[in-house]
Amino acid sequence: FEGRGKLTEVWDPDSPPDHRSELGTVVLLVEAEPERFASLNGAVQETRAAGVQATIVSRYVFFKPRIFATIAPGLTAAGKLKVADEMIAALQAYVDGLGSAAPAEGAKLLEALQGVDDVSEATIVDVIVWKSDLSKPASETLVEAIVTAVQGAGTDPAALKAAVSTAVSQTPPLVPTSTRIPDRSLLQSLDGGSATDEQIEAGDFQIIAEVDGQPGWVVLDIEQADIVLQESS
Secondary structure: OOOOOEEEEEEEOOOOHHHEOOOOEEEEEEEOOHHHHHHHHHHHHHHOOOOOEEEEEEOEEEEEEEEEEEEOOOOOHHHHHHHHHHHHHHHHHHHHOOOOOOOEEHHHHHHHHHOOOOEEEEEEEEEEEEEEOOOOOHHHHHHHHHHHHHHOOOOOHHHHHHHHHHHHHHOOOOOOOOOEEEOHHHEEEOOOOEOOHHHHHHOOEEEOOEEOOEEOEEEEOOOHHHEEEEEOO
8 A cells, every 4th residue: 555554354255254255356355544535545446456336444433523712803704714724724633643442532622723813712513433334244143144044954963064054145235335324423422421512612522533443533524514703893
């Protein structure tokens, strides 16, 4: 991957059942910084074999903060848009500096926002959190299918062998996808509990950089519509 990331797992049609994908598809699980993901995905798509659909996934925790900010009076519409863009850039600069497994801290997010010119006060009123869809490994489903088949096969060795063989062959491939799964459990208070609305507004929260027990990266997902600006009186 030319320094862009590290390949950790592969799902393809020739892999064992717990890592087998549909014909014509390949899924690659990589460890990569979020800012490198787009170039890494582009490189894979350019080099994949013709007719093969390649999907790149990584352990990312996406979060969308909803922000209310008080700004200096008298700004034009264009000036307000500029302030919103600078707020987004400030948040992005903080998040880009976080490494693998490092949480995004509410207090640091507020500090970044309040460091923007023309912003006198900022409050994060809500945070929406998703994680990468890696939560249903095929091995778990395969084990369930085998257990179910064995329970109905009796004690005859030939029947048991046939039941297990059928379960393995008929279990559909279940591979990671490029979709997101909402997961508010990753929005936590500083002591590890669920963050309350009051703690979120006070900045006493953190977004945990973990996907299914494995370390990952936090990824900022925000746009101008997520920021409400109000002029100070």
